[in-house]
Structure formats: C-alpha cells, structure tokens
Amino acid sequence: MRKSIISMQWLFPGDYMGFTRRQVLGGIAGLAVVGLGAGGARIWLARPQVAAEHDYELIAAPMDLELVPGHQTPALVYGHRFPGFEIRGRQGDWLRVRFTNKLDQPTTIHWHGIRLPIEMDGVPYISQPPIPPGQSFIYQFKTPDAGSYWYHPHLMSSEQLGRGLVGPLIIDEREPSGFTQEKILCLKTWHVDEQGAFTAFSVPREAAREGTRGSLSTINGVATPVIELPAGQVTRVRLLNLDNTVTYRLNLPGCEAKIYAIDGHPVEPRDFVDQYWIGPGMRLELAIRGPAAGQELSMRDGVVRLATIRGVEPTKAGSADWPAALPANPVSEPDLEKAETINFKFEWVGAMTDYSQGQQAPSLWQINGVAWQGGEEHKHSGPPLAKLELGKSYIFTLRNMTQYQHPIHLHGMTFKVLDSNRRKIIPYYSDTYLLGKNETARVALVADNPGLWMFHCHVIDHMETGLMGTIAVGDAWCG
Ligand code: C2O
Ligand code: CU
Ligand code: CU
Numbered sequence: 001m002r003k004s005i006i007s008m009q010w011l012f013p014g015d016y017m018g019f020t021r022r023q024v025l026g027g028i029a030g031l032a033v034v035g036l037g038a039g040g041a042r043i044w045l046a047r048p049q050v051a052a053e054h055d056y057e058l059i060a061a062p063m064d065l066e067l068v069p070g071h072q073t074p075a076l077v078y079g080h081r082f083p084g085f086e087i088r089g090r091q092g093d094w095l096r097v098r099f100t101n102k103l104d105q106p107t108t109i110h111w112h113g114i115r116l117p118i119e120m121d122g123v124p125y126i127s128q129p130p131i132p133p134g135q136s137f138i139y140q141f142k143t144p145d146a147g148s149y150w151y152h153p154h155l156m157s158s159e160q161l162g163r164g165l166v167g168p169l170i171i172d173e174r175e176p177s178g179f180t181q182e183k184i185l186c187l188k189t190w191h192v193d194e195q196g197a198f199t200a201f202s203v204p205r206e207a208a209r210e211g212t213r214g215s216l217s218t219i220n221g222v223a224t225p226v227i228e229l230p231a232g233q234v235t236r237v238r239l240l241n242l243d244n245t246v247t248y249r250l251n252l253p254g255c256e257a258k259i260y261a262i263d264g265h266p267v268e269p270r271d272f273v274d275q276y277w278i279g280p281g282m283r284l285e286l287a288i289r290g291p292a293a294g295q296e297l298s299m300r301d302g303v304v305r306l307a308t309i310r311g312v313e314p315t316k317a318g319s320a321d322w323p324a325a326l327p328a329n330p331v332s333e334p335d336l337e338k339a340e341t342i343n344f345k346f347e348w349v350g351a352m353t354d355y356s357q358g359q360q361a362p363s364l365w366q367i368n369g370v371a372w373q374g375g376e377e378h379k380h381s382g383p384p385l386a387k388l389e390l391g392k393s394y395i396f397t398l399r400n401m402t403q404y405q406h407p408i409h410l411h412g413m414t415f416k417v418l419d420s421n422r423r424k425i426i427p428y429y430s431d432t433y434l435l436g437k438n439e440t441a442r443v444a445l446v447a448d449n450p451g452l453w454m455f456h457c458h459v460i461d462h463m464e465t466g467l468m469g470t471i472a473v474g475d476a477w478c479g
Helices: 020-026 156-164
Strands: 030-035 042-045 052-064 073-078 087-090 092-101 108-113 138-140 148-152 167-172 180-192 218-219 226-230 233-243 248-251 254-260 264-269 277-280 283-289 296-301 304-312 340-348 365-367 385-389 395-400 406-410 413-419 429-430 432-435 441-444 451-457 466-475
Touching: 052 087, 087 092, 148 156, 148 233, 167 180, 167 233, 180 226, 218 304, 254 365, 264 429, 277 283, 395 432, 432 441
Parallel strands: 052 092, 087 167, 180 233, 226 304, 340 395, 385 466
Antiparallel strands: 030 042, 052 073, 092 138, 108 148, 148 167, 180 218, 233 283, 248 277, 248 296, 254 264, 254 283, 296 304, 340 365, 395 441, 406 432, 406 451, 413 429, 413 441, 451 466
C-alpha cells in the first residue's frame, strides 16, 4: 500500500503532448489520467473551475523515510517524498491543487504566508470542514506575492507536521528575477531516536518552555548534507524553517552572502553578517557566492554544523553578478497616521491548572488573557481577539511577557514590521515576527482581506497549549 502512492505532478502550461492549454483544459471534461512513462509518473487533467495556470495533484500519505541510516521512520509526506512536493506558482496567476487525504486521520492544508480568500486558508471549521481520510479537496487561489512560502496541515499539528507533512511553495516573480540558479533548503529537526522511531512531539514540561525539540537536524531530510554551489557564481538559496520548534541561528562563516528577501518579501539586498535567527515558519532568501571549486565552508546553527557548502565547477548558465533587488510585492502600505493601535500581550500562564478539565492539551499560554480553547481541531474557537474594519490601517503592539521567544504569525494578510525595543529594525514585510524574550515590537497592516484569520505562535506546542487566537476582518464574526 505505502509504496503505490502516485506522486503529484505539475501540468506544464501549454506543453502537454502538443495540445495547447486551452484545448486540454477546455476539451477534456472530468478526469483523465495520462501515463508519462518513467517511474509510473502521471498527470491528472480536468476542467478547472477557473483557468488554473499551475495545476497540481497532491496526496498526503504515510511513507517510510530513512532519516537515520539503516532505520525506517514511519513518516507522513506530501507527494510521496520529503520535503513535500515542491509546488510552484507564478505571481498574479492562479494556483490549483487537487488534494487527496490518504492518511488515516482528517487533515487540511494551510498555505503559509499566501494572501488568499478565507475559504482556501485550510483552517478546520473556520475555512472548511476537516478533510476525512480518503476524501479530496480542491484548493485554488491567486498568488499575489512572489517569494518563498510553504504549506502544512492546520490540525493535529504537532503530530502531522512532526511526522513530515510540510512542503515548499515557491511563487516565481512575473519577470525573470536575475537569478540563474537556485536551491531550496528545508530545515527540520526530527523527533526521532537512534533507531529512527518517533519520540513525543509535545511534552507538557517542554511545551511550557521553549517547545519540544527534536534531536535530528536535517536539511531536505538529510543530516549534515553537502550543498554544492558553482564556484564564483551567485545562487539564490531559499531557506525555509519548516520545523515545529527550533529557531535556527543561521551563520555562514567565511561565506560571501547577501539577504534578498525575508519571509517571502524582498528587502534591499544587504550583506549577510554574523547571524540570522530563523524561527519556525520563517524563511530567508540569500544570494550566496559559491566558494572556489573544492573549497568547503559550513552552514551552521549557532556552533552546530547544519551542512557543508562545497564549491563545484561553475555552470554555463551561471553568473557572477549580484542581481538587482527583487521587485516589491503589491502589499498595501499601512497609513501610520490614521492607524488604530491594538495591544497584544503574550503571557505564560505559569501553572498547568486546566490540564484536567477535559481539554486535549493543557493551557500554558495566553494572548490578552485568553488561552485558545478551540482545541487542535479549531472547534468552538470563541470570540476573536480583535475585530478590524475592512480597509482600515492598524498597528499591533506585540508584547512578550515571557522568557521564551515566539514566532508570531498572522494568516491572510502581510504586515509591516516597524520597530522593536530590543533591536534595530529596517522596516520590512512579513507574516511571522520572531518576538524575543520580553521584547515589544510593533507591526502595521491594512485590514484588506475579509475573514476570520488565525493569529498564533508558530512553535507548534505553544500554539496547541494556548498561544493562538483569531482576528476578524470585516463582518467575519457576528457574535
Ligand atoms: Cu504556518 Cu497557522 O500557520
Ligand atoms: Cu499561516
Ligand atoms: Cu511561542
């Protein structure tokens, strides 16, 4: 059973066997499966409700992975591989994913960082009913912003993400970016023992602190891999932290690198200096100049080596020039003069008092005095933390009253990070802000997407033990 899962395939627009796109999309009603030969790969053709330019079939299913040499880990994956199948769209185009759940438990897919309609956001009960085992759901939406994003379930998250249901979602710029080569590096630290068996994804004692850490650091599912970069040439390196818990303290000693985008959104290119902390859910896009052929450098998390960077022969397509800044995404600029300020306090409850009250998880954390009560399945979520008027600008003051850092994430909208009492910030756009111990930071946004949007810490066991709520925009909540 496990081995017979069909991988998801990309329909290349305008390029199937001599048909034009229109002929295929308009001329074949219903479902057709077309064999492609090698490896039993197949594509799925159907008449989409909209003219999807980027059309995928995606299956979530169990698959054994060899993370620890000589041992099998009973993972759950997307598209019969880990990291999950690389889904690519193009800025301003439609993306369509026909998703089938071949797990033995319900699931959904959330498209982290993408500004989309609430019905496509993949939050159970709020966006859609959970997708039961054996069922399919079609996700389709436009992708307004170019950049590095990712996808994952939004229920039973510590287990489903923990076992491997995470994948990259890359939205290409409308025009060539100037980069001629790229690499996607998905960071994950697995909760496994020396035999590859899973250990607990969430332990209350750890959930009450920095979160439950795994023990095996990997990049694209491999412990301390070698990353080959063409010598002297510039490669776009997309780093995605798809981990439940770990904030990677990324450093690249001896390496020539520049930051081009943070959490999907372009920044003015600047030298990568010292360290950059990538919290769970966050992304960093670098341009790295490959070291001389044969030379090796290391990519590290603090003092721990994550990977070896090795210079290899330059390629024909490659270039030694640093590309110009990436074009800005069309995110609405908040009006700071007129903006209303809303305060959010993130607190530790300090005792596992509610543990026995029939809850699935203890309440350890609160936002503005309220611990998330919706449970892992997001049922009975209660009133939103804030109600925003459609089209209005807001400043959120985020105050961390705790000794642990929290990557604070908002669905549905992109905010502008303004300032912090702890560090110097060059304002930039993001969907996740890593709020340090006792830090206060301000972010601003235009409430331009109606819906009930999740607002939570992306340390998964913090989120499941209280650090989650909703933000209503427009009349999404009438309670
Ligand atoms: Cu990656 Cu609710 O988010
Ligand atoms: Cu999200
Ligand atoms: Cu947290």
